[in-house]
Amino acid sequence: MEKLESFLPRNVYDVEQVEKIKKLDRHILRSLLPDLLEFTKDMNWPVAPGILEILLTFPKEIVPHVQAALSSDDENWKWFILHFLIIELPVESRVHFKAYLTRVAETPTQDELAEELDEIAQEILETLHY
Incomplete structure (x- = not known):
């Protein structure tokens, strides 16, 4: 192979x-x-x-790989991941990011604020109430 x-x-x-x-x-x-x-x-x-x-x-298999990317220090990449990937995943997959999204929405770092990750995190969190 x-x-x-x-x-x-x-x-x-x-x-x-x-x-x-x-x-x-x-x-x-x-x-x-x-x-x-x-x-x-x-x-x-x-x-x-x-x-x-x-x-x-x-949608299920990608979750651990996305979680690893979200633990990186590349805030710009996280912006793309949140805006283009996580928000498009089915709710069953999005819920796996709830802890990360909650932390970013409630206590964002300066870098996360600069990339406005708190705003998209909050937007995605609102889609988890099903």
Whole structure:
């Protein structure tokens, strides 16, 4: 079997590879999730929308990988994750982020305030009341 890295886009402009990735077996795709998530660090990158589409087809499996990204110190990436990924996940997946969202909404750091993460966290929290 090919190395998993060979399936990944070569760079943020490799939209052709993203289209090939979409056709891969779900088992292979599941193994690629953490690496694919890295391509959402900037949703302005040409590959990002296609990658996001793939990630959203794994609403349960993506949770631990997103939680790891949210524990990073990349507030800009967190902004993209909250605005484009978490808010689009089904409620059953969004609830796994409740503790993080609550903390950011209620006691944001200066960096989180600068990125307005508290506002989107509050918005997502309001969708969890079902």
